[in-house]
Amino acid sequence: MIIAIDGTAAAGKSTLARRVAQTYGLPHLDTGSLYRAVARDVMAAGHSLEDARAAAFAAKRIDPSTLGDPNLRLRGNGEAASVVAAIPDVRAALLEFQRAFANQPGGAVVEGRDIGTVVCPDAEAKIFVTASAESRAARRHRELVGYGVEITEQVVLAEIKARDKRDSERAVSPLKPAEDALLLDTTELDIEKAVAAALHLIDKVA
């Protein structure tokens, strides 16, 4: 069974995907980490994030064993990832790895922005997770303050809106729910309720 979990930034996708994967005993791929790793490698090589050739070069050489690097989750890296993610050759270079992961025997939980629409259009279960920008900003702000980052909620909100806009308006594989995706709005839900709602949606189709 392939379970595709897509959605907006900071809507709780990753926690949800991890918990769904645990429940079904399936491997889990956070595809955002691929784009984050490309951004990291482009910057480390001294290139601009808009440099399509450098970004495609980095995407072809991604080492999957580095995807657990906690630095990939640092603030700012999500924005950097969304810049390289708009480059068609970067997306093309990462497609095969994502599809191979999804299609391993037994299936997988794959989370991202275009899993239900492009990477795994035939996934058995597709969930599109979102929440109001304000509630996502409030959650992300709490998380950042917990890590000791000094930042206002307004700045976090502006960053989230900018990332949503870039992800939704890009020409290739824009962020949008697949036509057959089940929508899950987590604005009013804590993580336990969101997990329960996701499992309920998946049980109906799986």
Ligand code: C5P
């Ligand atoms: O999910 P996460 O916040 O880690 O993703 C970082 C960025 O990577 C997203 O804002 C998006 O631009 C890009 N991304 C994407 N397609 C995916 C996963 C992530 O374009 N499947």
